[in-house]
Amino acid sequence: MEIPLDDTQMILDNIFVFVCAVLVFFMQAGFAMLTAGLTRAKSVANIVMKNLMDMSVGVLVFAVVGYHIAYSGADFFGFSWLWGGYADAPTADYSLMLPVDFFFQAAFAAAAATIVAGALAERTQFRGYLLYTVFITGLIYPVVVNWQWGGGWLAQLGTPFEDFAGSTVVHSVGGWAALMGAIIIGPRIGKYGADGRPRALPGHSMPLAILGVFVLFIGWFGFNPGSQLAADIEVPRIAVNTALAAAAGAVLAMITSWIVSKKPDVSMAGNGLLGGLVAITAGAFSLDGYGSVVAGAIGGVIVVFSVLGLERAGVDDPVGAVSVHGVCGAWGTIAVGLLANGNAPFLEEGVSGLLYGGGVDLLVTQLIGTVAVFVFVCVAAGLLFSAIKAAGWLRVSPEEELAGLDIGEHGAPGYSFDMGTATGLVVDTPATATEKV
Amino acid sequence: MEIPLDDTQMILDNIFVFVCAVLVFFMQAGFAMLTAGLTRAKSVANIVMKNLMDMSVGVLVFAVVGYHIAYSGADFFGFSWLWGGYADAPTADYSLMLPVDFFFQAAFAAAAATIVAGALAERTQFRGYLLYTVFITGLIYPVVVNWQWGGGWLAQLGTPFEDFAGSTVVHSVGGWAALMGAIIIGPRIGKYGADGRPRALPGHSMPLAILGVFVLFIGWFGFNPGSQLAADIEVPRIAVNTALAAAAGAVLAMITSWIVSKKPDVSMAGNGLLGGLVAITAGAFSLDGYGSVVAGAIGGVIVVFSVLGLERAGVDDPVGAVSVHGVCGAWGTIAVGLLANGNAPFLEEGVSGLLYGGGVDLLVTQLIGTVAVFVFVCVAAGLLFSAIKAAGWLRVSPEEELAGLDIGEHGAPGYSFDMGTATGLVVDTPATATEKV
Amino acid sequence: MEIPLDDTQMILDNIFVFVCAVLVFFMQAGFAMLTAGLTRAKSVANIVMKNLMDMSVGVLVFAVVGYHIAYSGADFFGFSWLWGGYADAPTADYSLMLPVDFFFQAAFAAAAATIVAGALAERTQFRGYLLYTVFITGLIYPVVVNWQWGGGWLAQLGTPFEDFAGSTVVHSVGGWAALMGAIIIGPRIGKYGADGRPRALPGHSMPLAILGVFVLFIGWFGFNPGSQLAADIEVPRIAVNTALAAAAGAVLAMITSWIVSKKPDVSMAGNGLLGGLVAITAGAFSLDGYGSVVAGAIGGVIVVFSVLGLERAGVDDPVGAVSVHGVCGAWGTIAVGLLANGNAPFLEEGVSGLLYGGGVDLLVTQLIGTVAVFVFVCVAAGLLFSAIKAAGWLRVSPEEELAGLDIGEHGAPGYSFDMGTATGLVVDTPATATEKV
Amino acid sequence: MQLVTAIIKPHMVEPVKEALRAAGVQGLTITEVRGFGRQGGHTETYRGAEYQVDFVPKVKVEVLVEPLEVDTVVEAIVGAARTGKIGDGKIWVTPVDRALRIRTGEQDVAAV
Amino acid sequence: MQLVTAIIKPHMVEPVKEALRAAGVQGLTITEVRGFGRQGGHTETYRGAEYQVDFVPKVKVEVLVEPLEVDTVVEAIVGAARTGKIGDGKIWVTPVDRALRIRTGEQDVAAV
Amino acid sequence: MQLVTAIIKPHMVEPVKEALRAAGVQGLTITEVRGFGRQGGHTETYRGAEYQVDFVPKVKVEVLVEPLEVDTVVEAIVGAARTGKIGDGKIWVTPVDRALRIRTGEQDVAAV
């Protein structure tokens, strides 16, 4: 295909996707802060280091291997394109240049990789984590992308699988890998009492955690609208759907946690917003505003119960990665089969979900894709983490875990307050003795 | 109006406003960090939770009610547009699509709502705050928007009210609501000594606070340039005016605080930058570079004296929200009446302020708008907060306040440092005894 | 030159550079968090204040002086353009409007200025730092810009100096100024033991530091792609080069620190990512993907050895600013002379580096430029810091330094944790006595 | 010399300090501590799970006093720190063999 | 009355508290401290430079007990805190002249 | 046994530790504390308002020593921590009835 290089609309498409990709890369900062905030201070340097390195390693591995598996279908290694000359190579289907397509996809790959860090936090060896990163960005994630966005079997089903921005392709892949990792590595020391009941190991900083949530929220406006892969009039609608689902997820998670545990839990509300976002990621294009609110709201409810259920089932996921990305990703994918609105003027194809009179075809497809990815990722990640475990690279020693991974893995603590500044110089006191309590 | 859907300029306008809206939503992270940093650690989870939820609740309420009050003039409830089909609905006056207009306006509504959180920090019940959020995003803010941007009476004055991006319509609305809230709820325990003199209750983290300032600064480049509602050649000039005013505000607030209190105060300089931004928000289009510097600089000076004055008057506003948003918002609106430069080539209409030879007409209009909004918001917010107070939903118990709202409202502290990590493992010492001080 | 104001491509160019400038301004938040995280808690308010004020002062000084020195060649002071009428003034060479060009350049000037803050952290008087800021943004940086981007002698060499986005023009200027400052002010008390050997004074917060790294990473996608000064099809390729170099820098710095100090150092990996970015800044346009990986990877290795070498040489640079910006900036500039790929289809001019068969011409030019800037900045900054020192404005008293600059310079500590919240309420314990270690 | 040690509620630091100052005490040292006692802890909830926090924040106040003033000091503390609610804390007095001001080397009573 | 002070490893707080509770102790106070001892510190590396950290985190436990129960209390602590590895910590017992409950003014044995 | 407690300036921890080590001391425990005394506090300004901070950061050093070494230890601390400026701090010595090493159960002199 010849690209009209002087076409402003084409340039705009490329610039738009570039900007969206930057927003998606920004999500790395959000993941880092969220995960740091929801885990303990003694391993905080380790967790941000894992975030930093899964992005760095992931981008390189995806450049030479993953991207080619995902999209070429044939060439598994792609050193050649790095040589240059890729500037005016368009991708097959779109008016996008190859580099901008790679840039956007690499940001997605890094996001899929980093989801796992939180679920394995506070107990995973750094080298083991690096090894995992190589395989998820080089093999596991790319294979799933190939199935769908690479034009593979999911895209070729009678009723094609609809996963607009990756509820399943990105988030569930990360989430199910996180699930397998968390199961295979086992819970943190102290997570379960002698009686087997879960104990709270509170995250050390809610401001960092919620900062992370806000940053992820912002990044999602690159994730979903950018997945349109063109600057067109659908973009605003996709953004609104995304915002509505996020808001609904946060509100419903807050309400649910309020009912379940008598107080509105801060980190649950944050997880709920993210659950709402994951839930709308598959359907950001095909749902209407109502559908988006419903998908997000149910995502928010699901997150709370999923977190509690996994905890009771003995899966220790300190940040709720499995629930937010895995479970809500599955829900979001299935939600398309229920709520896709093909009747609204904006969907020319007219593919609708069950509740909008489209019959069960789409729903069945969505279920097939969801289950297929679940099975594939669980098997692949299960083998991967089992191999890392067998090599003795998975879990740190109990001594190191109790002391925190910062010193053990990286040589120095993540926080070092000077004497006299940790507690500040200010004693917090009411003004007068009459205000005694 | 028929929209030419294949028009790249029209697409560009929509994409531009979308990107600006994302920047405005990013301000939520800025507000959260600023407010968290300038308040005490024991209520830090509560304050970030309030920020998270006013955005989430605000977006939903604005979607179904507020947006329609603001712009329809007739339909107060707007469930129908959520059904779909809104994709190619243009707004009346612009080439913007309905969803992008909503997305941008929703970000503004969330900003107006969240301003109040800081002023009421450390003592407001969470449920009371939620209730307030519903009313400001669903009613109070939309009514003011309707007056001006909705084409209401302010826009229809002989010399129309000029509030480009919302010094009054957004910031003063938040600021005056914050003022009424702070008055009605009363100061924090310990803020005033037995002698009635104000005492400092220092914010717990300057890095978080200044991070918030930087994020808000960045977000403002969505707020002001985006308010042009089109990607045109005025955008860069609006951005420069915004940057100059922010810089002048920060520098002047620093100098003022240096003179007033012998040291350049960090949080005041941050407030000054924000005061400069609020002060240029009304005039970002109609002022020239000089005017922008002057408006911002005076904003920076005002902030310092306003903060001190309110404190002495018994109004406890931990983060300076009333001064930054209310007072500087009023100043910025009036500044347009003084400094609008209709002589420069860029303003075709040629409406000038008093100091640029335009006479008093514009100034009078600006004063009318400023006062009208002040009166309306004070009455409306006054009623609202009084009602919440009467319901017993406004203030937490003294016991809870002293212990911090994190545990009382949300069940767990916002910070949980492990023993041994709070203070790090590193003793901060000079190398040798010869460096004794 | 008449600008076709109705040309959508021209508007797109301006909007694109505006968005990139916002990303570059966002780097200020990154610098603030990085520098705060890598220094001690007792001076944290001071360091974020310095970041806030160098941006604010820098923007104003650059507006009235620096920008005109940089680009006019004649008019050293530029008050007039602030009057207005600058809206439709195009810059000479590009289709950019004057305000967007200024906005972008001002963000660069602020970045150059703020680099120094980290190297002088924890011991520099605030007023001395302000004075420095005026001179770097008003004189030193603009002169170097004039040499190259202003069309000065570096741009007029036979083989013109190639510094696409400013490895030398921006980063080395900041880095060498930081070097001179660090030498002239001397190391922090306690940095060197009685035996003269360096001691670690660990930064107080790795999460803040790595947050800063991520934010800088994001900002760089404004810095490099924006330096194309047009929305064209080269932008995505520049972005990919930037991402590859950053990733390679992080990975190689991690590996190098792992080898050198037995553990993968978190802050070094962060520095390495930044070193990779600085190293690709000069060649983001002219290198291919391989070259970018190589340039970034070597940057990552250099950073580690440079940090260690400077420390041993007695230069105390708490955050590695000299190594990241100065040394990697020089490397990146020279790398263009080695790795520029003029053979790939995307470079019409066909200027290649030594290793790509282009001979030594470009390499010689690059060395000339690198050395010239090094000499000029060292002399100019040397004089500047010596003068500030002679005036007694450079270093705080030992008493103040030991107690931290927050109280001494700004009157209050940067952190104030309430009693009972600093350490949280939660005792971190394993569940059972059987897990004794 | 004697050392009076008191465990009090954190927000009582200010009134206790003022009461001691009024009683003529010229110096004291405080430490952040956490207490377990009759007051009990409280239940917190994090991510939907309840957990028991047994320790509550307290502040330890230590005052070195000459024997004759011990009663005054104890009474001053009690007077300022008592709310009558459970958890007000404890005071204990221990003997001190020797006291010394580092700056001057002054001993015992002259040291405080 | 006597005051039993123990320096223990931070993660021993919970078992020690449980052991003391089992031994009938109704109250105690803990403080975050840092210890220097035979256990030695450890080497850390920051930005490529090694440095020695001499102090390790410990927790101080203070229990006011009546003289007859000192042995029980000491044994309870030892039983719970001993791992046999270097750094388990110390216990010391000091005399208390007087003890008092702030809330009620109860003295000595009645105060604990 | 005796317990030597010293309140010193935070940046004196290192020299005091070295002096004690040189004097043969094998272990000690430090705690972050805040002191009120003749040194006075200082005035801070926050958001334009002045306020008085009465407490200054100090570090408490505790050393368990056998009676014969008390003087050596006290002198070592004084020698390292004295600057002659107000606020250098205090030392006090209290009797210890019993001392014990948790790891081995060794008692008294053998425990330190």
Ligand SMILES: Nc1ncnc2c1ncn2[C@@H]1O[C@H](COP(=O)(O)OP(=O)(O)O)[C@@H](O)[C@H]1O
């Ligand atoms: N036996 C004890 N030894 C040491 N400290 C104690 C003891 N008993 C109580 N405390 C301290 O005193 C505080 C208050 O005791 P508590 O029993 O809760 O209430 P009250 O002082 O009103 O009886 C506790 O939090 C703890 O710090």
Ligand SMILES: Nc1ncnc2c1ncn2[C@@H]1O[C@H](COP(=O)(O)OP(=O)(O)O)[C@@H](O)[C@H]1O
């Ligand atoms: N002489 C001492 N005085 C006060 N505290 C001490 C003394 N010796 C040891 N400690 C404390 O006891 C802790 C453990 O001592 P250490 O010598 O490391 O191991 P162990 O208790 O197994 O002999 C130290 O970290 C320190 O806090």
Ligand SMILES: Nc1ncnc2c1ncn2[C@@H]1O[C@H](COP(=O)(O)OP(=O)(O)O)[C@@H](O)[C@H]1O
């Ligand atoms: N009576 C006291 N009881 C307990 N601690 C005291 C007493 N007096 C002073 N201190 C502690 O000693 C520190 C230094 O005392 P200060 O009076 O300021 O100076 P100096 O020790 O030089 O006389 C105080 O900050 C406080 O921690």
